Each structure stands twice: as C-alpha cells, then as structure tokens.
Amino acid sequence: MIIDETTVTRAEQTAFALRALYRRYGYIPYRMGKFEEYDLYSRNKDFLVSDSVITFTDTSGRLLALKPDVTLSIVKNYREDTKGTEKLYYDENIYRFSRGAGTFSEIRQAGLECIGTLDPAAAGEVLILAAKSLESVSDDFVLDIAHLGILSAVLDRITSDSALQEEILAAVGEKNLHGIRTILRERGISPEKGEELTRLLSLYGEPEKVLPEIGQIAAGAGAGEEFEFFRRTLSVFSDGGFGGKIRVDFSVTGDRNYYNGLIFKGFIAGLPAAVLSGGQYDNLMRRLGKNAGAAGFAVYLDSLEQLDDTPSSTDFDVLLLYGADTDPGELAAAVEGLQKDGFTVRTGRSSSRVRAGRTGVFEKGSITWQA
Amino acid sequence: MAGIDCLLNIALPKGRLGEKVYSRFAAAGYPCPALLENSRKLIFENPDAGVRYFWVKPADAAIYVERGTADIGVAGKDILLEQGPEIYELLDLNTGICRMAVAAPKGFRDDTRRPLRVATKFPHIAERYYASMGRDIDIIHLNGSIEIAPILGLSDVIVDIVETGTTLRENDLEVVENIFPISARLIANKASFKFKTSEIEKLVNKLSEETEEFSIKERI
Numbered sequence: 001m002i003i004d005e006t007t008v009t010r011a012e013q014t015a016f017a018l019r020a021l022y023r024r025y026g027y028i029p030y031r032m033g034k035f036e037e038y039d040l041y042s043r044n045k046d047f048l049v050s051d052s053v054i055t056f057t058d059t060s061g062r063l064l065a066l067k068p069d070v071t072l073s074i075v076k077n078y079r080e081d082t083k084g085t086e087k088l089y090y091d092e093n094i095y096r097f098s099r100g101a102g103t104f105s106e107i108r109q110a111g112l113e114c115i116g117t118l119d120p121a122a123a124g125e126v127l128i129l130a131a132k133s134l135e136s137v138s139d140d141f142v143l144d145i146a147h148l149g150i151l152s153a154v155l156d157r158i159t160s161d162s163a164l165q166e167e168i169l170a171a172v173g174e175k176n177l178h179g180i181r182t183i184l185r186e187r188g189i190s191p192e193k194g195e196e197l198t199r200l201l202s203l204y205g206e207p208e209k210v211l212p213e214i215g216q217i218a219a220g221a222g223a224g225e226e227f228e229f230f231r232r233t234l235s236v237f238s239d240g241g242f243g244g245k246i247r248v249d250f251s252v253t254g255d256r257n258y259y260n261g262l263i264f265k266g267f268i269a270g271l272p273a274a275v276l277s278g279g280q281y282d283n284l285m286r287r288l289g290k291n292a293g294a295a296g297f298a299v300y301l302d303s304l305e306q307l308d309d310t311p312s313s314t315d316f317d318v319l320l321l322y323g324a325d326t327d328p329g330e331l332a333a334a335v336e337g338l339q340k341d342g343f344t345v346r347t348g349r350s351s352s353r354v355r356a357g358r359t360g361v362f363e364k365g366s367i368t369w370q371a
Numbered sequence: 372m373a374g375i376d377c378l379l380n381i382a383l384p385k386g387r388l389g390e391k392v393y394s395r396f397a398a399a400g401y402p403c404p405a406l407l408e409n410s411r412k413l414i415f416e417n418p419d420a421g422v423r424y425f426w427v428k429p430a431d432a433a434i435y436v437e438r439g440t441a442d443i444g445v446a447g448k449d450i451l452l453e454q455g456p457e458i459y460e461l462l463d464l465n466t467g468i469c470r471m472a473v474a475a476p477k478g479f480r481d482d483t484r485r486p487l488r489v490a491t492k493f494p495h496i497a498e499r500y501y502a503s504m505g506r507d508i509d510i511i512h513l514n515g516s517i518e519i520a521p522i523l524g525l526s527d528v529i530v531d532i533v534e535t536g537t538t539l540r541e542n543d544l545e546v547v548e549n550i551f552p553i554s555a556r557l558i559a560n561k562a563s564f565k566f567k568t569s570e571i572e573k574l575v576n577k578l579s580e581e582t583e584e585f586s587i588k589e590r591i
Contacts, residue, residue, distance in 0.1 A: 142565040175564075176460040204568070247565075251459070267562045272439025273457060274561065 010137075010308050011108060011301040015091050017136040018110045018299060022089035025129060027112050030088040032073050038065040040072055047072060047258045047284060052097035054104055066095040071281070071296060074113050075288055085116030091301075111278070111298035118280065118293030120229055123262055124236035126278070126295045130266060131242050133299050134276055138307070140269035143242075144249035145207075147230040148279070149261050150214065151250055153223035154200055158184070158193050172201060175251045196220060200250050207234045210248050226261070233262065258284040262295060268307070275303050317343040319356035323363065324349075330365050379422050379570050382436060382444035384429035384555075388467040392445045392555060393424070395464065399577040421570065433458065433558060442563035443571060448553045449532055453493045459564055461575050462557035465582055469534040471496060473548040476521050479528065490520035491530040500530070500550050518542040 005013075019029070038055050045051040047069070054066040067073065070092050078086060089112040098105035114126050127145065134141035151172070155165045164187060171179035177198050184194045196217050203210040211231055218227035237246045254263045259279045266276030278297020285294050318338055322331055331347060338345045351359055360367040381396070383389040393406060403417040403424055416423045427435055430450055435441040437456040449471055451460065471493070481487060486507040491497045494512050501508045511526050518538055520526040532553065533539060533546060557578060564571055 140566070144565070171460075174458065174460040178463040179460060267565045269562075269566045272437065272560055272562050 010304045014137050014299070014304055015108070015110055015301055018133055019089070019091060021132055021136060022112050022129065025087070025125065027087045027089040030074060030090045030113075032067070032070070032090070032092065034067060034093075035064040036067050036073055038063040040076060041065055041068060044072055044258075044284070044287065046255050048096070050097040052104070054095050067092070068094055068096040070094060070109065070111065070298070071113060071284075072288075074296075075115065075281075075285060075290065075294065078115050078285075078290055078292065078294075080291055085114060085118075085122060087114050088112060108301040109298045110301055111296060113294060113296035115285075115290075115294040115296075116292050118282070118295055120232035120235075123229075123233045123280065123295055126297065127233065127246075127262070127264065128236050130264060130276055130278060130297050131237075131246060133297075134245075134266045134268065135242070137275065137299075137304060138268045138270075141245055142267045143246050143264060143276070144252050144267070145234065145246065145262065145264040146248065146250045146252040147226055147261055148254065148256060148259055148263050149226035150218045150221070150223045150230065151200070151253070152256060153221040153226065154197050154217065157221050158189065158197060159187075168197070169253055169256075172197070173251055173253045175201060177201060204249050204251075205247055206244050207237060207246060207248050214248065229261065254279055256283070258287070264297070266297075266299075268304075270307055271303055273303065275300050314355045314357045316346045316354075317357040318345045319351055319354055319359045320345055320347045320367065321349065321351060321359065321361045322347060326362060327365075331362055334362055334365075334367060377421070378416065378418065379443065379567065379574065380441045381422055381424050382427050382432045382441035383424055384432050384445055384447075385426040386429060388429070388447075388555060389426060389445070391466055392464060395466070395578065395581055396422075396424075399574070399581045401574065401577075436558050436560050439560045439562060441560065442567055443557060443559045443574070445555050446558055448551070448556055449493065449496070451556060451558070452551070453495050455495070456558075457561060459559045459561055460556050461559055461571075462579055462582065464555040464557055464578070467555040468553065469532050470552045471530065471550040472533045472546045473500075473528050473530055473550065474518075474521075474533065474539050474544045475528040475547050477543055477545050479521075479547060481527070487528065488526040489528055489530055490517055490526035492517060493530055496550070497530040518544060 038053065041048060041053050053068045055063055058064050070090050074088060091110040093106050093108050095104055095106055112129060114122055131143050134143060155168060158168065159165060167183055168180055171183060180194055180198060181191060184191055200214065200217050203213055211234065215227050215231065218224060252263050252265050258281050260283045261280035263279035265274040268275050276297055276299050278295070280293070280295040282293045285292055320335065335345045335347060346354065346356065348354065359370045361370065383393055390407065401420045401422045403415050403420065403422060406415045406424055414423065414425045429447065432444045432446040433450050433454050433456040436444040436458050445464065447467060486509045488509045488511060489497050490511040490513050492513060494510050497508070497510055511520065513520060517529045517531045519542070520529055521544065522542060528547065530550070536546065539545060557575065559571055
C-alpha cells in the first residue's frame with residue numbers, strides 16, 4: 001500500500017512519527033478499552049483536566065465512564081511485582097469537557113508513561129522523548145521544565161497554610177509577580193519572604209544559565225536533594241543538541257496532590273497553547289497504593305490540526321466533463337490515463353460548485369481543455 | 372494564529388481606558404500615531420516600533436490573547452477573574468482603577484431564610500464569592516443596567532464594578548461589601564511568550580519603568 005502524504009493530516013503524521021519514536025526507545029504499545037469504572041475517576045477528580053466525565057450504566061448495572069484520561073488507567077493496571085521499570089506508550093481517544101466547544105469533545109492524545117524506579121537517567125529519558133516528540137511536529141518548539149519539589153520548598157518558607165500556598169501557586173502559573181506581592185501584603189507577610197519565590201520565577205532560560213542560581217535558592221529552602229535530582233536529570237541536555245529550546249521555567253505548575261518532582265509543558269510556534277504536558281506523579285502512585293515512581297506526558301494531537309497549511313485554492317487537479325452519450329469505458333480509461341500522470345481527477349456533468357485546476361470536456365474519446 | 376510574524380500583536384480595549392493605556396505604550400517607545408486619528412479602522416501597524424495594535428471590545432481582550440491572535444493585551448482584573456483565561460499576567464498597569472462590590476438599596480438587610488438573589492454581569496465572580504461564604508444564591512445574569520434590578524425587585528443585591536459610586540447613589544443604592552480591587556493588567560499569550568520572549572520582556576520592562584513614573588504622577 002502506498003500512502004499519499006497529501007491525504008494524511010498533521011495529527012496522523014505526528015501520531016505515526018511518535019509511535020516510531022517511542023518504539024525506538026523500547027517503549028511498548030498499550031492499548032486499552034474505551035470504558036473504565038467511574039469510581040476510578042470520582043476518587044481522583046483533581047487529577048483530571050476537567051472533572052466532567054461521560055458516564056453510563058453497563059448491562060450489569062455498574063457505572064462506567066468513557067475514558068477522560070489515560071494515565072490513571074495505566075497506573076491502576078501497574079503491578080508492583082513487575083520487577084524493574086515499565087515503559088509504555090499509547091495513542092488513544094479520550095473524552096473530556098472542552099472549554100472551546102462548551103461540551104464534551106473527543107480528543108486524540110498520544111503519550112508515554114515510565115513507571116517503576118525513576119532515577120535521573122529514567123526521568124532524563126522521558127524529557128528527551130518529550131523534546132523529540134515536539135521536534136517531530138516542528139523544529140520551532142520550546143520545552144519548559146520545572147521542579148515542583150523545589151517550588152514547594154520555597155513556598156513552605158513563605159507559609160505553611162496550604163490554602164494560601166494554592167493561592168500563591170495560581171499566581172505563579174500566571175507569572176504574576178505583582179499578584180504574589182499583593183497576596184503577601186494582604187496576609188501581612190513581609191515582602192522579603194516572597195523574594196526567593198519571585199527570584200525563582202524570574203529565572204527563565206536555558207538550564208546551564210539559570211541552574212546555578214536555582215541551586216542557591218533550593219539550598220536556602222532546604223531542597224538540596226530535589227535540586228540535585230533536577231540538575232542531574234537536566235544534564236541529558238548538556239550536549240546542547242536542542243539549542244535554546246529547552247528552558248527552565250518555574251511558572252509551569254500542577255496539582256501537588258498528584259505531581260511532585262519534574263513538571264513540564266511543550267509549545268510549538270503557531271499554536272496558542274501547550275501541545276505537550278507531563279510530569280512526575282509519584283504522589284498519584286501513592287494515592288493508588290502503588291509503591292513506585294512514575295513520569296509521563298501526553299501530546300494533544302488534535303491541536304496540531306491548526307498547523308495544517310492553508311487549504312489549496314482547488315479541490316482537485318482536473319475536472320472532466322462528459323455528456324449523456326459518453327461511453328463509460330472510454331471515460332474511465334481517460335481518467336486512469338490522467339491519474340497515471342499524477343493528476344487527481346473528478347468526473348462530472350457540470351462545473352458548478354467545484355474548484356478544479358483545469359477543466360476538460362471529454363467528447364468522442366478525446367479531451368478538449370477549456371481556457 | 373496570526374502571531375508568527377515579527378510584529379508584536381497587541382489587543383487594546385476600545386474606549387477611554389484603551390486610549391489612556393495606549394499613551395503609556397507610546398511613551399514607553401511603542402508609538403503608532405495613526406491609532407488616535409478618528410477613524411473606523413480597528414487595526415494599526417507601526418513596523419518601525421515593531422507593533423501592531425488592534426482595538427477590541429474590552430471584555431474580549433483576554434480571548435484574543437488566550438487564542439494567540441494577540442501576543443499581549445490589556446484587560447481589567449474583573450474580566451480575568453470572570454473568564455479565567457490561560458494567560459500570563461505580567462504587569463499591573465495601575466490604571467482603570469475601580470473595585471468589584473456588592474451593592475443593595477439603602478437599608479438593605481440580608482434575609483438569610485432564603486437564597487439571596489444576585490443580579491450581575493459577572494456570574495462566576497458572584498458565584499465564587501458567595502460560595503466562599505457558604506451563602507446560597509440565585510444568580511440573575513444581566514448584560515447592563517444592573518442598578519435597576521434591585522429597584523424593580525428583580526434581585527436583592529447586585530455584584531458590579533464600582534468606580535466613584537455616583538451611579539449607585541443616583542439610584543439609591545450603596546456598597547454593602549467590597550469584593551476585590553480592580554485595575555488594568557498587561558497579559559500575554561503563554562506560547563507567544565516562549566517564542567517572542569525578548570520582545571515581550573523588553574516591553575514589560577519599559578512599561579513597568581513607565582508605570583512607576585505614572586503611579587507617582589497619579590499620586591501627586
């Protein structure tokens with residue numbers, strides 16, 4: 001079978017490329033059912049991007065849900081006796097509330113999960129794969145990486161009130177430095193206490209440039225161990241193979257009930273929101289009663305459709321008009337002849353409402369091209 | 372998204388606030404004189420300064436930025452809290468200052484036996500505010516002339532923007548509770564920030580210097 005590349009959408013091309021990429025690194029495909037027991041999601045609502053889930057009752061009366069997420073299912077099925085590390089990838093449709101549509105949407109998502117012993121080498125490989133995933137979509141990408149453990153330690157120095165921490169965290173996600181200062185002022189916390197956090201947030205750039213200062217901040221907040229993990233993990237990029245596309249940015253955050261260490265987001269020039277999102281979710285593992293580390297990410301394939309080139313001004317190369325008395329066999333032969341020359345050919349009786357590159361009239365076995 | 376070109380696309384809220392903010396952008400080194408000429412045009416470019424401005428309805432500015440049509444924009448904190456867009460909030464411009472407040476007819480007393488009827492243009496803000504207090508409410512989403520809702524008996528109170536309080540006084544209403552202060556914010560699209568980092572940071576730095584000067588002048 002020969003695949004005509006012009007008929008393959010950006011999302012499909014990327015899905016093929018990603019599957020091949022993950023296979024090269026020894027990841028194994030993971031295919032799952034469309035449904036999952038609703039209970040899994042109701043217990044872990046905050047892990048989901050949106051807590052709206054499509055549910056239905058199956059024939060035996062159990063409440064099922066159309067999968068709104070893949071990670072939870074993979075983690076649930078992880079068996080601790082699998083000595084060593086599981087490396088899995090997927091390419092699945094999920095169903096979740098979409099703000100743009102205002103209702104549920106089917107979203108195609110590809111990604112991978114690395115579950116088991118998560119040392120800097122394994123975590124670094126996940127980051128490399130994230131960068132290569134973005135690269136397979138476009139050379140013009142940015143991968144922003146942060147470490148929630150370091151951020152949490154810095155937040156702990158400001159306040160132990162978790163509600164207040166969440167409020168500050170929201171401002172962190174918006175790079176909202178004046179917002180952080182306002183929150184501290186309103187709560188009567190001295191502005192000096194927030195200085196480390198604003199410094200951490202202002203450090204945006206390539207790892208080798210910002211890591212030394214982050215190291216100081218982390219050490220000051222008692223997160224030396226977390227920083228060491230972060231530094232060693234990021235050393236996978238020290239050969240500079242991705243140019244300035246890998247950046248440390250502590251405004252990348254996530255729900256700390258699930259995510260703990262690394263957290264990252266990928267952007268492609270020309271798309272307004274992140275197309276890749278992932279992190280280290282040891283806390284989720286613990287919540288699901290698994291004694292292992294884990295990291296993974298997802299690529300939102302649907303959003304790539306916006307990158308597709310501007311539609312061509314014609315729907316096909318040739319429109320072949322024929323009359324009521326045309327011999328069908330002769331017409332078919334003429335079409336095949338044109339196709340052999342590489343043209344796309346549409347036959348029809350009239351040229352209304354079609355946009356053809358060229359129009360020809362087929363009569364008595366020959367084509368008369370129209371000007 | 373049209374933002375891949377080299378110009379910085381800026382969404383400004385049409386109206387008095389937008390014009391005021393534009394003069395700050397111009398003072399910071401991003402002028403586009405054609406903008407203030409009285410015309411019906413909505414899009415203006417100044418390639419020399421590297422900017423393209425467009426006038427949008429104030430409530431839509433955050434949408435243009437979130438969707439990446441504008442790299443940066445100016446929106447009131449009220450809009451940001453109501454819509455909750457995925458954006459970076461880079462600067463408080465210290466202008467367009469007002470507050471979100473609960474107002475009611477003079478002498479109002481909350482009848483806690485039944486849900487409070489709240490008329491507002493900002494249903495999410497009202498919902499969150501009363502949820503934080505555990506008060507059951509009935510939201511009436513209106514698009515304008517909010518002040519007449521309690522007078523006509525459509526609602527008990529209103530949640531709305533209060534600037535000087537003149538409109539409230541003229542309608543025999545008063546502020547019962549302040550919810551939060553509001554001012555105009557400089558916002559940026561998250562992806563644009565990655566790919567136009569230096570341009571956006573330069574503009575933010577210049578504007579924030581300008582904002583400090585501006586704040587001092589305002590105070591005097």
